[in-house]
Amino acid sequence: MRRRKDDEPPVPEDCTTCGACCFSTLPEYIRVFGIDHERMDDTAQALTHFVGNRCFMKIEDGHCAALRLDPVEGRFLCSIYAMRPDCCRALDRGSGACRGELHEKRERPLIALERLRRG
Ligand code: SF4
């Protein structure tokens, strides 16, 4: 069994208590390919933007614009879950990519929740 280094955050049991991989300040963070865009309804497409001829999820307040934060329950929910892009589907909880996201960004969702709670 792989041992966790002391400075690595544990992998959450449930992604809705985490949300780290939905956080970024980069406007070209979540790529939306043609097949992803076709899957989306008008509401979901309104959360995307183009950089040149390439499409991405919009970023708002340091996270994907589709992410909904629930400060009461402490949850992070994708508002377009059934229509989310393939790159989001490909990121498995507990994978190396997930652990990398946690290592880089685990604090960001917690800070964002705290900010909302304080109003
Ligand atoms: S895949 Fe990993 S980083 Fe993303 S929400 Fe789930 S536990 Fe957090």
Ligand code: SF4
């Ligand atoms: S589309 Fe959903 S799963 Fe993908 S980054 Fe945005 S909020 Fe997260």
